[in-house]
Amino acid sequence: MIVRITVNGDDRPFDVSGPDSLLSVLRRDLGLPGTKDACEQGECGSCTVELDGALVCSCLVMAVDADGCEVTTVEGLGDEDGLHPVQEAMLETGAVQCGFCTPGFVVAGAHLLDRNPHPTPLEVKEALAGNVCRCTGYGAITRAFELLAEPHPGDAQTGEES
Amino acid sequence: MTSTVVPRVRGGIGTSVRRPDGEPKVSGNFAYASDLTAPDMLWGATRRSPYARARLVRIDVGPARAIDGVHAVLTQADVPGKPLFGQEEQDQPVLCDGEARFWGEPVAIVAADDEETARLAAEAIIVEWEELDPLVDPEQAVADGSVYREMRVRRGDESVSGNVVVEGYYETATQDQAPLGPEAGLAIPDDAGGMDLYVTSQWIHIDHKQIVDCMAMEPDQIRCHPVGIGGAFGAREDISVHIHVAMLAAVTGRPVKMVYDRSESFVGHVKRHPSKGWYRHEADAEGNLVKVTARLILDGGSYAHTSRAVLANGAYFTVGPYRCDNIVVDAAVTRTNNPPAGAMRGFGAVQTCFGYEMQMDRLAAALDMDPLELRRRNALAPGDPMATSGQIIEGSLPTVAVIDALEAIPLPPEDVDDDPLLRPGGTGLTTSKADVVRGVGFAVGLKNLAFSEAFDDYTEARVVMTSAGVEVHTAAIEVGQGLVTVCQQIARTILGTERVAVIWDDTSRIGSAGSTSASRQTQMTGGAVHAASEALRTKILQTHDGDELRADGVYRSGGLIATVDEICADGPVEEHVRFRHPPTTTADENGQGDVHAGFVVAAHRAVVDVDPELGLVRVVQVDTAQDVGKALNPQAITGQLEGGIMMGTGFAVMEQLVIRNGVIVNPTFTDYLVPTFMDAPDVETRIIEEGDHWGPFGAKGIGESPTISSTPAIVAAIRNATGKDLTKVPVLPEHIIGD
């Protein structure tokens, strides 16, 4: 059947016959290998995408069930002017080693900051506990979110408080 | 080895520069092996043995061949060249040769139009087996003489004894590297009967040699390319899909790609050797070590891989960073029907560090002495003979300095945050605050640097000055650790320009860089880049009679006398070097000799909270002081220390491949637990800079150290909290609850 989804703002219809996951369709059929496949069991978070605003492991979503949905992948974050702040912060603190976990952390981290612009370190740990990183020990990732969680001048919240 | 002139340049050594591959990695644009495709590409799949040991009675590939979309089904009879491969000893069949010797051994391979068809076809192959009794007990294997290597180390006088004696028996389980990126490879045939291979690896030249032999091709017919790697930790030092994709591509004449899924990855690479160790430490009344007696068994599983070298490390590191003049060590690595073991971060030194550091704590208790004081008293220093090999320590070895620096780090407050999530059991919310007991433990660990025992260890680099900037060419494998940045930093510092690009060359373009293992690439490939850059700088200065090289050209007495364009007027200028570390020797029949190229030392202190009733542990903080020689990139060092500590934490309290009668029962991320963000301890790091006698600017490799002594420090802390005599890792709840 033809499945119609919007990926990173573009209409991307595709034909699916078998029990393909959203992850394999993104990687194989839609030419978006940025979303990674490290377990296909919902255990590592490498395949994290936003599906209609919710954070999901795309390896656990049947492609047919994404019909009519909007998907945001790592390739859809940032714009021509530059990287998304999460991407920038992870580069700044050295939170990228092999980088295989990074797309998942970027998508999950952006999702967290959308909902909670000033997370505490414990809130960051909890929110990202579904994303495994085997290289960094999470220290540099923690520091990236500390940078991001600092209140910035001009933030709505800062304005209200002052 | 220091540069005569160290110009000030942006992005040079000692700075925490951003990695050049960082931006593609955060954007999802970095190409890992599993992301590669080629026009007309087929997919490969593997059929594996369901038994740890069985005779292959009959194999019928007909049903697989009959499936629409299947292009090839191959067995051992189809291997064009040498039927066996292996890094040190060629003993593993490319495909099952009549007897399967481990659970998951490849039996047949398939190429088909798509992944699903390939997997279905692999399952459709009819295989009849006669199950045989597997040899799975390493002690039985030693008794049977089924060993890859035995080692005997004797030093001093066996008959002496100390006033204080402690004995212990320790076990470590099988740990998996579990790199996040799966084994993956793509083979693309060329028009001349050869091919290009893009396969996850830590050392493409050693792969190349094995592939060429098994494919019966000329060396120049096969080109192995460096490719994007999702972590390695030792798992990629041996062959995985390499020869299989090559065979399928050669037979079909089309590109073939193979990617292991997670469960296949758990059987598709070597693991950390499980170990058993018996130790007897004797000291005088002041706490000076008098004699260490040890027996060590590592299980190498079904094929040799790097087991011989791992055993040497085990045997030589049974005493750790301590002086002792009387040594009796017997060690063996066994051949069994368990999954093959090989390289993993720490390479034999992890297993013994758990043993000797538990012993040092016991000895301190028996002497009623502060455990760190005991370690300081016996600390190995430059000029001392290494306890086991007798080799005089050259270069730097700041054992006391790392202990002092560690001790000076403030302990975390007892009770800052009462969030239940931060108690043992975490998100399970099972532990009440009143039940939590805190413990603190220490450990110090020693590791050798680069390859040992007279191995001809070298690495090549080519540094080229062009009008557009400097190119560093190497075949060294970047697995995520940041070698790419270190190479840039070294070349920038010596050549005075920020414009340095690292070019990853395939096996046809440059000689071997050796393996990305043994903590060796910063020193070895870094050393080659250093030497080539120095030679290039000297050549350019001599040619133009200058005294300084800067980003815009050659200077004399502060004035520009030749621009970069003028330097490169006749084309790029280059230097190509083959770099070696100081030679090592083989050992005599007593294990004595200058077998190691250098040493690195680190100390760890762990703070844990334990719920003794439920057996739950939270690792609160792990601090470290690390000998680095010279810090080339402080941020990258912190990343290695924190990442290595996390892997050591996993081994201390959760990571264990459960193997029953040769069968891995937990080959998934659901059942093989790796630490998540919620498990991550806070980490404080201190780096100790005392330049080594070789390596760029005195730098040492530090990739393995953090994994070596973090595990025993955590176990010591749990013991401190519970009073339990914990002698196995990982420490599981039942070890804490039981009597």
Ligand code: FES
């Ligand atoms: S690949 Fe989806 S969670 Fe691991």
Ligand code: FES
């Ligand atoms: S950077 Fe390698 S898994 Fe996170």
